[in-house]
Amino acid sequence: xxxxxxxxxxxxxxxxxxxxxxxxxxxxxxxxxxxxxxxxxxxxxxxxxxxxxxxxxxxxxxxxxxxxxxxxxxxxxxxx
Numbered sequence: 001x002x003x004x005x006x007x008x009x010x011x012x013x014x015x016x017x018x019x020x021x022x023x024x025x026x027x028x029x030x031x032x033x034x035x036x037x038x039x040x041x042x043x044x045x046x047x048x049x050x051x052x053x054x055x056x057x058x059x060x061x062x063x064x065x066x067x068x069x070x071x072x073x074x075x076x077x078x079x080x
Contacts, residue, residue: 015045015052024058
């Protein structure tokens with residue numbers, strides 16, 4: 001029966017959907033959407049109305065919100 005199904009090719013893309021980006025950051029989709037609405041989350045783009053994230057932007061944002069064990073921001077982290 002599987003022989004009759006059309007298989008779509010796997011596409012390696014640098015762009016992640018909101019669901020994929022949330023999983024990558026290990027946060028909920030709702031939290032990522034909230035960060036986006038509050039303008040405190042990672043950079044994103046819209047492709048045809050669909051929100052997508054670049055992995056490099058997710059990594060850069062994560063580094064900006066990094067703290068050391070004392071709770072102080074790491075050098076280079078934004079202090080907003």
